[in-house]
Amino acid sequence: xxxxxxxxFDKKGLSxxxxxxxxxxxxxxxxxxxxxxxxxxxxxAGEVGSEKICAMLDKRLDQIEKSTSRIxxxxxxxxxxxxxxxxxxxxxxxGAADGxxxxxxxxxxxxxxxxxxxxxxxxxxxxxxxxxxxxxxxxALVVELTPAQQSAMVPKIEKMRSADLLGxxxxxxxxxxxxxxxxxxxxWQAFLQNVPAKNRTYPMALGLLQLLxxxxxxxxxxxxxxxxxxxxxxNSLQMAQLLFEAGQFExxxxxxRRKPKGMHMVYVxxxxxxxxxxxxxxxxxxxxxxxxxxxKRREEAQKLxxxxxxxxxxxxxxxxxxxxxxxxxxxxxxxxxxxxxxADKDIYKALLFLVKWPKLDLAAQYIIDHAKEWDGRxxxxxxxxxxxxxxxxxxxxxxxxxxxxxxxxxxxxxxxYEFAVRCLAGLEEMSSRISDDASLPSHExxxxxxxxxxxxxxxxxxxxxxxxx
Numbered sequence: 486x487x488x489x490x491x492x493x494f495d496k497k498g499l500s501x502x503x504x505x506x507x508x509x510x511x512x513x514x515x516x517x518x519x520x521x522x523x524x525x526x527x528x529x530a531g532e533v534g535s536e537k538i539c540a541m542l543d544k545r546l547d548q549i550e551k552s553t554s555r556i557x558x559x560x561x562x563x564x565x566x567x568x569x570x571x572x573x574x575x576x577x578x579x580g581a582a583d584g585x586x587x588x589x590x591x592x593x594x595x596x597x598x599x600x601x602x603x604x605x606x607x608x609x610x611x612x613x614x615x616x617x618x619x620x621x622x623x624x625a626l627v628v629e630l631t632p633a634q635q636s637a638m639v640p641k642i643e644k645m646r647s648a649d650l651l652g653x654x655x656x657x658x659x660x661x662x663x664x665x666x667x668x669x670x671x672x673w674q675a676f677l678q679n680v681p682a683k684n685r686t687y688p689m690a691l692g693l694l695q696l697l698x699x700x701x702x703x704x705x706x707x708x709x710x711x712x713x714x715x716x717x718x719x720n721s722l723q724m725a726q727l728l729f730e731a732g733q734f735e736x737x738x739x740x741x742r743r744k745p746k747g748m749h750m751v752y753v754x755x756x757x758x759x760x761x762x763x764x765x766x767x768x769x770x771x772x773x774x775x776x777x778x779x780x781k782r783r784e785e786a787q788k789l790x791x792x793x794x795x796x797x798x799x800x801x802x803x804x805x806x807x808x809x810x811x812x813x814x815x816x817x818x819x820x821x822x823x824x825x826x827x828a829d830k831d832i833y834k835a836l837l838f839l840v841k842w843p844k845l846d847l848a849a850q851y852i853i854d855h856a857k858e859w860d861g862r863x864x865x866x867x868x869x870x871x872x873x874x875x876x877x878x879x880x881x882x883x884x885x886x887x888x889x890x891x892x893x894x895x896x897x898x899x900x901x902y903e904f905a906v907r908c909l910a911g912l913e914e915m916s917s918r919i920s921d922d923a924s925l926p927s928h929e930x931x932x933x934x935x936x937x938x939x940x941x942x943x944x945x946x947x948x949x950x951x952x953x954x
Contacts, residue, residue: 535583565611591623628664635669688718798838849881861892
């Protein structure tokens with residue numbers, strides 16, 4: 486009897502089923518799968534022409550846009566699935582037939598984001614993820630158009646932008662401006678230049694005009710546009726970085742030294758947020774030193790590095806400072822830096838430097854020398870230090886963990902009790918490795934002291950496993 490050959494689950498294998506069998510399966514699945522149904526309907530409509538696909542998509546988009554009802558969690562998940570299917574339809578079926586029509590529908594989908602998000606009862610991760618995909622698809626489709634087609638799309642893009650009063654989609658429009666041809670970007674410029682200074686979207690319009698100036702290599706205009714922004718919307722650090730990357734070092738230095746006077750708006754991960762005057766201070770100093778180096782102003786750069794290190798004990802700043810010294814000079818300067826660290830009154834700042842440098846042997850001795858000074862309120866930072874020393878310096882790690890546990894219980898810092906219990910587990914493990922150290926009480930003596938002094942702190946002892954008591 487001849488052996489049957491297996492059929493793979495691929496295009497060839499599915500084709501072997503025949504059109505009629507596949508049609509039956511797809512009809513059954515489409516009855517319960519709305520995105521699949523829309524995709525199939527679009528594919529059928531595409532046989533007649535892109536107009537039929539557009540009419541079908543527009544009908545559904547009209548329904549969604551006109552709806553004002555609140556969206557529940559279940560409905561948001563269902564809508565995310567449907568809209569994701571619509572994105573695939575626009576890119577696949579419509580995009581292959583008419584790139585302009587596909588771009589218009591994708592932009593329309595992106596424009597729906599603000600209205601839909603405001604109708605949600607609660608945040609929807611699935612819808613947020615969908616709109617990220619829709620923005621990516623919209624940018625990709627628009628970028629693929631010819632310069633003339635992009636220019637014709639500009640009025641629709643500007644209408645979307647002007648409706649975004651809070652700048653919630655600023656990153657999307659920034660990506661569009663970056664991807665547009667120079668011809669289309671200049672067509673957009675004609676609209677952006679006419680945005681009144683009193684308009685709420687004026688700072689965003691200036692930002693897009695700056696992006697165009699950057700595309701054109703007009704850095705003087707880019708700086709001038711930044712000056713036009715209200716002070717709270719100016720981002721001197723970003724301007725300095727852009728000018729530095731463009732090789733405009735003199736102008737970059739001016740902006741790097743222009744520190745914000747008060748609260749100002751910044752974009753963090755595409756989200757606009759208010760930041761204080763010290764936001765980005767470290768990055769600003771590092772950038773300023775790099776600019777001074779490029780301008781051959783070595784002494785100024787080195788003084789700035791040293792002053793910044795003295796103030797913050799920034800490891801990277803010290804490394805840069807030492808790397809720029811003449812041969813062999815770094816040894817004396819390193820000794821000077823270490824003496825400064827060890828003499829500082831802020832024991833937490835000093836300890837963090839020793840660990841990050843790293844100089845773990847000095848960090849271990851530093852912990853022992855200041856054994857009675859560690860504060861349980863800094864348990865989150867000090868727990869990282871303890872972990873770094875746990876393997877090679879168990880005595881120092883034990884001193885630190887014991888000091889923290891005792892301080893947490895002495896101060897009744899109940900939010901830190903769980904951390905103290907984790908410290909106990911570490912102490913149990915390290916106890917065998919410190920047994921020969923005469924400078925420390927044994928683990929049993931330490932636990933006896935805890936029970937004697939804090940035996941009535943039941944909320945703590947309830948968290949302690951029986952084997953650690």
